[in-house]
Amino acid sequence: MFEMTNRVALITGAASGIGAATARIFAAAGADLALAWYPPDGHDIELVRRDVEAMGRRCVVEAVDVTSTNDVARLTQRAVDELGGVHVAVANAGIAHKISLENLDDDAWSRTIDVDLNGAWRVFRQCIPHMKAQNFGRLIATSSIAGTVLGWPEHSHYAAAKGGLVGLMKALAAEYGPFGITANAVAPGVIRTPQALDPVNSLGPEMLDALGPKVPVGRVGTPEDIGYVYQFLASQEAAYLTGQLIVVDGALSLAYSTEETGS
Numbered sequence: 001m002f003e004m005t006n007r008v009a010l011i012t013g014a015a016s017g018i019g020a021a022t023a024r025i026f027a028a029a030g031a032d033l034a035l036a037w038y039p040p041d042g043h044d045i046e047l048v049r050r051d052v053e054a055m056g057r058r059c060v061v062e063a064v065d066v067t068s069t070n071d072v073a074r075l076t077q078r079a080v081d082e083l084g085g086v087h088v089a090v091a092n093a094g095i096a097h098k099i100s101l102e103n104l105d106d107d108a109w110s111r112t113i114d115v116d117l118n119g120a121w122r123v124f125r126q127c128i129p130h131m132k133a134q135n136f137g138r139l140i141a142t143s144s145i146a147g148t149v150l151g152w153p154e155h156s157h158y159a160a161a162k163g164g165l166v167g168l169m170k171a172l173a174a175e176y177g178p179f180g181i182t183a184n185a186v187a188p189g190v191i192r193t194p195q196a197l198d199p200v201n202s203l204g205p206e207m208l209d210a211l212g213p214k215v216p217v218g219r220v221g222t223p224e225d226i227g228y229v230y231q232f233l234a235s236q237e238a239a240y241l242t243g244q245l246i247v248v249d250g251a252l253s254l255a256y257s258t259e260e261t262g263s
Contacts, residue, residue, distance in 0.1 A: 001237060002231050004026055004234060005029075005031075007032070007234070008031065008032045008033070008085050009023075009031045009032075009234065010035075010079050010086050010089045010090070011035055012090065013093035014033075015035075015038070015044065015048060016041070017223050018142060018223045018226045019035075019090070019093070020048045020223065021222070021226070022227040022230045022231075023035055023048050024052065025224065025230070026088070026230075027059075033083075034059075034060050034075055034086070035048060035049070035060070036064035036071075036072075037062075037064065038064065038065060038066075043194065045061050060082050060083060062078060066091075066122060066123065067111075067122075069122055072119075072122045072126050073126050076123075076127055086131065087131065087134065088140070089123050089124060089138070089139050090140045090141075091123045091140070091165075093116075094162075095112060095158075096155060097157075097201050098154045098200065098201045099154060101154075115161075116161035116165075117165060121168060124183075127139070128176060131179065131180075132176070134180075135179060135180040137181035138233060138238070139172055139181060139182065139183040140183075140185075141169055141183075142185075142226075143166060143188075144159075145253050146162055147159030147160060147163035148166055148187045166185050166245045168185075169183040169184055169185040169244075169245075184233050184244050184245075185245045186229055187245055187246065188221060188249065189215070189220075189250055189252040190215070190249070191220065191222065192223070214255065216255050217251065229248050233246075
């Protein structure tokens with residue numbers, strides 16, 4: 001079930017967190033991979049490449065800034081030329097910076113939208129023609145519970161971008177369903193990733209540890225919790241699931257809703 005043999009998956013933000021976990025899970029399921037990473041983040045993509053190739057899968061790697069159409073196009077073309085196509089695209093690259101709205105200048109707002117929302121658009125725009133030619137495609141966007149089912153104070157730009165991904169995926173599902181292409185957004189809850197562990201712009205280690213017992217399933221999530229959902233969405237078995245926001249948060253958003261309403 002959910003195997004990915006003879007599939008090629010392109011993943012952005014693949015050097016750490018959810019992207020790295022997804023790359024390893026896809027490789028274990030039989031996929032070859034085109035991986036995008038952003039060197040200024042400081043994470044080592046070679047660790048991911050090593051694990052993928054150790055499983056016997058092919059892997060191409062490119063330094064990609066998802067705000068650059070040329071960067072995204074270069075990786076997509078390498079996937080086609082060296083791996084034989086693009087069947088799955090996971091738009092996972094994202095940034096989050098803590099800034100109150102009144103202090104949020106035009107550049108900070110635009111940068112977050114350009115990475116978190118427009119970056120996904122650029123990835124899908126490049127991949128869809130190849131998916132149409134094969135009459136098979138899986139478009140997957142990393143959204144968030146912030147901006148979709150919950151608010152996140154001092155992250156209005158992040159929430160706006162992540163909410164915008166939901167509308168994008170619904171539109172793509174309707175437009176490209178006739179070509180065998182599905183499009184879904186996944187909203188992770190609190191996941192133990194480098195982004196969440198950042199104490200300046202996100203929760204930090206202490207808050208993550210404190211939050212774990214408050215999640216109904218008793219812990220914060222792991223990148224693998226999201227990666228396995230992506231594996232299902234990328235599979236043949238998920239052919240009838242499209243245009244959806246799938247919340248993967250251990251019921252955290254339900255618990256917070258209950259606390260707020262007192263019900």
